[in-house]
């Protein structure tokens with residue numbers, strides 16, 4: 001037993017749940033190499049869709065399944081059309097394995113090996129566990145002869161790791177049909193972490209993401225013709241690009257406290273035992289500047305405090321110390337804090353780059369998502385089920401520093417909840433997502449399925465027909 005599994009409880013529930021079979025099905029899904037941009041990947045998506053169809057016969061017969069592009073939209077009709085549907089989402093694509101690292105894996109990355117208590121392979125954590133886990137839950141309930149009270153959608157995107165077109169296409173399709181969701185559940189959080197960074201060292205926490213930061217890439221090009229370095233008249237391209245990068249980095253600014261951070265601190269208040277937060281948290285609005293200053297000084301909390309600015313790529317430069325460089329390109333990556341916007345960011349960058357001889361283009365940019373409430377029907381059902389299966393963990397509202405697909409559904413859903421129910425210890429899975437030896441504990445996977453069954457039962461009104 002790994003240490004974090006002491007948080008698990010009620011593992012005896014749903015005795016008819018076929019845990020071993022569930023692990024085998026996840027293993028088979030991992031063996032489908034759904035890596036976008038690789039040869040044959042269309043066929044791999046097809047293989048995965050077929051596997052889903054064949055592995056979940058009750059879902060296949062009770063639901064209407066549509067292939068949207070290469071994504072999968074499954075609709076289980078409910079008994080009461082006046083109730084808003086619930087959507088369980090995830091993505092079928094995975095990232096590739098970095099060339100040259102295949103040999104570092106204990107088991108081959110697409111083997112789906114089941115060994116030592118784990119299911120191994122790319123996608124085990126990100127996030128075929130949630131695709132298959134959602135299907136396991138629906139299959140379990142349908143096999144008991146249950147039907148949902150409200151409509152249930154299962155939506156599995158094809159390109160969360162790249163272009164996010166699959167989720168958007170499904171969201172638009174549902175919107176065109178007039179569907180408005182009660183809530184949706186997507187990937188996010190999923191880790192048991194120490195509360196130490198929140199000055200609550202005796203407590204363990206798990207994040208429920210209620211918003212996603214925005215994303216932008218700024219491409220910079222400085223022109224240079226080369227030549228002898230003895231006459232850098234007008235400055236070298238390297239000088240210009242360096243000035244541009246430092247000018248953009250200097251636009252970093254303090255942000256107002258995001259609402260999700262305030263909600264997070266409120267949830268944690270009873271557990272905060274150490275300074276400086278112990279005193280500051282007594283009056284969160286009054287101390288918001290001091291709280292933000294503290295958070296910005298802690299690595300784990302820093303992304304919650306600002307639009308981050310990270311120069312990530314540079315190419316060019318001279319091959320010799322006495323030769324002037326030719327064209328140099330650089331990229332700066334931004335993650336926008338809720339409250340900031342792409343328009344404001346562009347304005348700041350344009351102003352900062354005034355008079356500097358570089359060409360600047362935003363190649364990709366999207367605003368932060370809206371913030372879902374840390375209350376309401378979906379949030380309460382999620383919290384209830386998570387707390388029922390995980391003991392002594394405080395669930396805290398938070399913001400995802402990365403991006404996922406949930407924001408694509410904002411037009412049809414005001415409660416986009418991002419929380420993966422397969423809890424593991426943050427320190428154990430650190431580096432595994434998108435990394436070598438990605439794997440999920442069998443026990444975590446099966447416990448997560450129990451959470452999903454409970455959410456479906458309680459939030460979607462699955463009840464027996466007889």
Ligand SMILES: [Zn+2]
Pocket residue numbers: 091126127160187
């Ligand atoms: Zn993912």
